[in-house]
Amino acid sequence: MSKKSGSSTADTNNRAEGGNLQFNLAAEVFEAQRPVAGRVERNSPVLRATGLHKSFFKGKLEIPVLNGVDFEAREGEVTAIMGQSGSGKSTLLHLLATLDDPTSGEIHFGQRRIDNLPTRQRDKIRNKKFGMIFQFYYLLPELTTLENVLTPCMIADSWLAYRFNRKKYRARAEELLDMVGLSHRLKHRPRELSGGEMQRAAIARALISEPEILLADEPTGNLDQANGQEILKILRTLNTEQGLTIIMVTHDRAIADKADHCVRLVNGHVEVVSPDCQRAIRIG
DSSP states (O other), X not given: OOOOOOSSHHHHHHHHHHHHHHHHHHHHHHHHTOOOTTOOOOOSEEEEEEEEEEEEEETTEEEXXXXXXXXXXXXXXXXXXXXXXXXSHHHHHHHHTTSSOOSEEEEEETTEEOTTSOHHHHHHHHHHTEEEEOTTOOOOTTSOHHHHHHHHXXXXXXXXXXXXXXXXXXXXXXXXHXXXXXXXXXXXXXXXXXXXXXXXXXXXXXXXXXXSEEEEESTTTTSOHHHHHHHHHHHHHHHHHHOOEEEEEEOOHHHHTTSSEEEEEETTEEEEEESOHHHHHHHO
């Protein structure tokens, strides 16, 4: 719930304290479900990038964003990509998801290089193997919550195949919406949902194809304290109970600290790669 703004020093202090409380409570939720130390060693990297460079152009002016980034995410782990605004976090995530092409460098999914695949093959990998969660939800306003969750299935299948599999897909979508607490919102459109509900619907959409990797770009960045905690709880449950590999972009140190593995970007460079995110924060 947002508070009415005030001009007094007391109001300013209260808002600052509230922001710190939100920051710390969100981290505590993530930490509470963190797997205990000493668990079985995870598998080899499932997604790996080598020597990534990415530049954008404004007329003849070249704007470098990533400068030789190496990155890997191991199966079954939560990897946090942290850094300040403009450090290249979201650009790196978009490259890993094959939403954009690197200027140079390579990206491997398992043993297969994917950054140089034809567009149709990369689309298929995103549809079947990767789940994406964005800060701004990107739900289609004319579709219901249930229909939004089903969109990856509609895209993947021909019209005839979708009609044949529709009952199976619908059952899966309803199961996912129940898991994220939206079983009572199946027929509601995005304008009828809160921010937290829209993000939960986006999580269900990202999971409908049973992806191997979930890529999340600031998944709590647009949410209040309570909804942010709920989203983090869902993500950690997916990791601990289903073994889902998660790559999460964040600029919040307290949230990044609770991941299994941490990468810190500074001005397009990897400054620290550490399984100890507190160490990454201190050094960075």
